[in-house]
Amino acid sequence: MFASRGLLRSSRRLVGGISSATRTYVNLSKPSTSVAVLELDRAPVNSLSKEMADAVSAAIKEAEGDDKVQALVLKSSNPKIFSAGLDITEMNNPEVERLEDFWRSIQDLFLTLYGSRLSTVAAIEGHSPAGGCLLAMSCDYRVMTEGENFKIGLNETKLGIAAPYWLKDLFVKTIGNREAELGLGLGKLYSPSEALSVNLIDEVVKNEDVLEVAMKEAETWAKIPPKGRVASKVMLRSEMMDELREKKELDVGWFRDFIMEEGTQKGIDAYLKSLGGKK
Numbered sequence: 015m016f017a018s019r020g021l022l023r024s025s026r027r028l029v030g031g032i033s034s035a036t037r038t039y040v041n042l043s044k045p046s047t048s049v050a051v052l053e054l055d056r057a058p059v060n061s062l063s064k065e066m067a068d069a070v071s072a073a074i075k076e077a078e079g080d081d082k083v084q085a086l087v088l089k090s091s092n093p094k095i096f097s098a099g100l101d102i103t104e105m106n107n108p109e110v111e112r113l114e115d116f117w118r119s120i121q122d123l124f125l126t127l128y129g130s131r132l133s134t135v136a137a138i139e140g141h142s143p144a145g146g147c148l149l150a151m152s153c154d155y156r157v158m159t160e161g162e163n164f165k166i167g168l169n170e171t172k173l174g175i176a177a178p179y180w181l182k183d184l185f186v187k188t189i190g191n192r193e194a195e196l197g198l199g200l201g202k203l204y205s206p207s208e209a210l211s212v213n214l215i216d217e218v219v220k221n222e223d224v225l226e227v228a229m230k231e232a233e234t235w236a237k238i239p240p241k242g243r244v245a246s247k248v249m250l251r252s253e254m255m256d257e258l259r260e261k262k263e264l265d266v267g268w269f270r271d272f273i274m275e276e277g278t279q280k281g282i283d284a285y286l287k288s289l290g291g292k293k
């Protein structure tokens with residue numbers, strides 16, 4: 015039970031050393047010996063397509079492959095949008111096989127980030143709804159930029175969909191059951207100050223300070239002896255991860271059936287058309 019699969023992942027098959035490696039959708043750099051920075055870079059809104067999710071997972075694994083790296087800052091190349099969540103076009107009138115593979119990539123991204131041996135700090139620059147909130151909540155620490163028009167939370171119900179059980183569990187673990195009932199039921203998006211008040215985030219900072227604060231926090235975590243730190247993380251997180259690993263294909267089926275329903279498709283289609291007023 016202690017050594018949850020994946021959490022103390024072996025680095026042998028991973029590429030070691032990070033030197034401003036740049037790849038599609040993400041930029042990975044190592045500004046200090048023990049801290050790596052993973053920048054989400056998929057214009058216009060860092061939405062998580064299958065390829066984007068795979069790229070983020072691969073970059074986390076690459077950072078883990080450097081034994082000197084103990085912490086990772088997750089940031090955005092867009093100062094106003096951390097991530098707009100899942101790429102809704104993946105769920106709009108999809109091919110079933112692609113839809114299932116998309117969901118497996120999202121599950122893997124969650125398991126990779128939530129279960130990383132690295133201490134992870136989210137530098138939440140701007141909006142972070144739904145899947146963006148999932149990324150942030152999967153980290154160990156969350157710093158968000160100020161600005162009451164920026165929003166974070168799980169707004170799935172407003173799209174006519176529901177968060178999967180493991181995202182609901184993560185939300186409950188983060189903000190408690192009662193607030194999660196309100197947040198999920200109403201599809202509530204919180205301003206930075208509201209998010210701070212319910213412990214959805216840990217700090218609100220000025221836009222220009224977010225990376226510096228996140229780096230400082232990451233350096234603090236990186237100084238903790240990894241053996242005890244990682245063991246503590248395993249104890250806190252393995253139960254949820256093991257459950258999802260066991261139910262992975264069941265969860266893929268639930269997701270597929272829910273998304274393919276005619277009513278769900280109508281809701282997604284209408285929501286997508288309302289975005290930007292352009293589609």
Ligand SMILES: CCCCCCCCCCC/C=C/C(=O)SCCNC(=O)CCNC(=O)[C@H](O)C(C)(C)COP(=O)(O)OP(=O)(O)OC[C@H]1O[C@@H](n2cnc3c(N)ncnc32)[C@H](O)[C@@H]1OP(=O)(O)O
Pocket residue numbers: 058059061095097098099100101102103141143144145146169170173175176177178179181268269272273286289290291292293
């Ligand atoms: C019983 C249960 C069974 C299990 C069922 C499981 C169900 C699945 C649950 C999955 C959980 C997670 C879900 C999600 O993450 S869904 C995505 C939710 N995200 C949102 O609602 C955010 C939508 N976007 C916005 O609100 C704004 O774009 C934002 C505030 C982020 C930025 O605003 P801005 O004005 O700057 O930009 P635009 O709105 O003009 O957008 C620019 C273009 O980007 C497109 N766009 C935006 N967001 C997305 C997205 N998430 N996916 C795809 N495309 C997106 C938008 O349409 C614009 O495109 P065009 O320029 O071409 O019009």
